[in-house]
Amino acid sequence: MEDSMLKRFSVSMEGTLLTKFDELVAKRGYTNRSEAVRDLVREAILEEIWEADEQLIAGTVMLFYNHHQRNLLEEMTTIQHEWHDLIMATTHFHLNHDNCLELIVVQGKVDEVRALSDRLTSLKGVDYGKFTIAPVEKI
């Protein structure tokens, strides 16, 4: 059951570490330490989720590539049709004469979505690929 009530707890740390933390809080533009701690905790939990294969997640696969690469477009389309049940949307941007950016929004079990992302980002001709995830259930 979701509990959105804010709870307080106290944290002890060395002065030097706290100074560095306060610098990080300022640099990232947080208005207070609590917000920064909440985000750091969420980040740590996300890393755990990443390891739990059955966890349901949503995310994006971003692909940057040269569309002149032989067979690349065909392979991409074939893979996306093969995994269509994980793909919610695909948006293609023609960046310039040669290069494209494709953004694929995915949802499913983390191991399946990760496998799809690996297939796409490892294709020959994909210069840069990035997979980002968010849990479907609030953390």
Ligand code: NI
């Ligand atoms: Ni294009």
